[in-house]
Amino acid sequence: MIKEVEVSIYGAEQICASCVNLPxxxxxxxxxxxxxxxxxxxxxxxxxxxxxxHPPVDEEKNAFCKKIIEEDLFYPIVVIEGEIIGEGNPRLKTIYAEFEKYGYVSM
Structure with missing residues:
Protein backbone atom coordinates (compact mmCIF):
# COMPACT_ATOMS: atom_id res chain seq x y z
CA MET A 1 0.00 0.00 0.00
CA ILE A 2 1.31 3.43 -0.90
CA LYS A 3 1.63 6.29 1.57
CA GLU A 4 -1.26 8.77 1.43
CA VAL A 5 0.37 11.99 0.23
CA GLU A 6 -0.49 15.27 1.92
CA VAL A 7 -0.76 18.33 -0.33
CA SER A 8 -0.96 21.81 1.20
CA ILE A 9 -1.90 24.89 -0.79
CA TYR A 10 -0.97 28.22 0.83
CA GLY A 11 -2.44 31.42 -0.53
CA ALA A 12 -4.81 34.31 0.01
CA GLU A 13 -8.04 35.74 -1.34
CA GLN A 14 -6.17 38.61 -2.91
CA ILE A 15 -3.98 37.60 -5.83
CA CYS A 16 -0.22 37.91 -5.35
CA ALA A 17 1.01 41.22 -6.81
CA SER A 18 3.45 39.36 -9.06
CA CYS A 19 0.80 36.86 -10.14
CA VAL A 20 -1.73 39.14 -11.81
CA ASN A 21 -3.73 37.38 -14.56
CA LEU A 22 -3.29 34.00 -12.85
CA PRO A 23 -6.06 32.09 -11.05
CA HIS A 54 -5.73 33.66 8.54
CA PRO A 55 -3.23 30.95 9.50
CA PRO A 56 -4.29 27.69 11.11
CA VAL A 57 -3.70 26.85 14.76
CA ASP A 58 -1.12 24.22 13.75
CA GLU A 59 2.23 25.68 14.80
CA GLU A 60 4.23 24.39 11.81
CA LYS A 61 1.72 25.58 9.21
CA ASN A 62 1.29 28.90 11.01
CA ALA A 63 5.07 29.44 10.90
CA PHE A 64 5.12 28.67 7.17
CA CYS A 65 2.32 31.21 6.56
CA LYS A 66 4.41 33.86 8.34
CA LYS A 67 7.46 32.90 6.26
CA ILE A 68 5.48 33.38 3.03
CA ILE A 69 4.49 36.90 4.09
CA GLU A 70 7.91 37.88 5.50
CA GLU A 71 9.89 36.57 2.53
CA ASP A 72 7.41 37.87 -0.04
CA LEU A 73 7.06 34.47 -1.69
CA PHE A 74 4.75 34.09 -4.72
CA TYR A 75 1.52 32.35 -3.88
CA PRO A 76 -0.24 30.05 -4.15
CA ILE A 77 2.48 27.77 -2.90
CA VAL A 78 2.06 24.03 -3.35
CA VAL A 79 3.73 21.89 -0.68
CA ILE A 80 3.80 18.11 -0.92
CA GLU A 81 4.96 16.21 2.15
CA GLY A 82 6.71 19.31 3.50
CA GLU A 83 8.56 20.20 0.29
CA ILE A 84 7.74 23.25 -1.86
CA ILE A 85 6.81 21.94 -5.31
CA GLY A 86 5.43 25.09 -6.94
CA GLU A 87 5.05 28.85 -6.43
CA GLY A 88 2.73 31.27 -8.17
CA ASN A 89 1.74 29.18 -11.17
CA PRO A 90 2.29 25.52 -10.26
CA ARG A 91 2.92 23.02 -13.05
CA LEU A 92 0.89 19.82 -13.16
CA LYS A 93 3.77 17.85 -14.67
CA THR A 94 5.95 18.66 -11.63
CA ILE A 95 3.17 17.81 -9.19
CA TYR A 96 2.38 14.52 -10.94
CA ALA A 97 6.07 13.57 -10.92
CA GLU A 98 6.18 14.16 -7.17
CA PHE A 99 3.17 11.88 -6.66
CA GLU A 100 4.84 9.17 -8.74
CA LYS A 101 7.86 9.33 -6.41
CA TYR A 102 5.51 8.16 -3.65
CA GLY A 103 4.27 5.20 -5.69
CA TYR A 104 1.16 6.67 -7.30
CA VAL A 105 0.35 5.26 -10.73
CA SER A 106 -1.41 7.34 -13.37
CA MET A 107 -4.43 5.82 -15.06
Missing part, protein backbone atom coordinates in the same frame (compact mmCIF):
# COMPACT_ATOMS: atom_id res chain seq x y z
CA UNK A 24 -6.66 32.82 -7.38
CA UNK A 25 -5.14 30.58 -4.72
CA UNK A 26 -8.54 29.06 -3.95
CA UNK A 27 -9.16 28.39 -7.67
CA UNK A 28 -5.74 26.73 -7.90
CA UNK A 29 -6.58 24.55 -4.88
CA UNK A 30 -9.85 23.39 -6.46
CA UNK A 31 -8.19 22.86 -9.86
CA UNK A 32 -5.37 20.76 -8.36
CA UNK A 33 -7.76 18.70 -6.27
CA UNK A 34 -9.73 17.76 -9.39
CA UNK A 35 -6.67 17.26 -11.63
CA UNK A 36 -4.84 15.01 -9.16
CA UNK A 37 -8.01 12.99 -8.56
CA UNK A 38 -8.42 12.41 -12.31
CA UNK A 39 -4.76 11.51 -12.85
CA UNK A 40 -4.59 9.10 -9.90
CA UNK A 41 -8.15 7.73 -9.51
CA UNK A 42 -8.91 5.47 -6.56
CA UNK A 43 -5.59 6.45 -4.94
CA UNK A 44 -6.06 8.38 -1.71
CA UNK A 45 -4.40 11.71 -1.02
CA UNK A 46 -5.27 14.65 1.21
CA UNK A 47 -5.28 18.25 0.06
CA UNK A 48 -5.78 21.31 2.26
CA UNK A 49 -5.98 25.03 1.63
CA UNK A 50 -4.47 27.52 4.12
CA UNK A 51 -5.06 31.25 3.95
CA UNK A 52 -1.76 32.92 4.83
CA UNK A 53 -3.54 35.92 6.37
Missing amino acids: SSKDTYEWLQAAIGRKFPDQKFSIHYYDIF
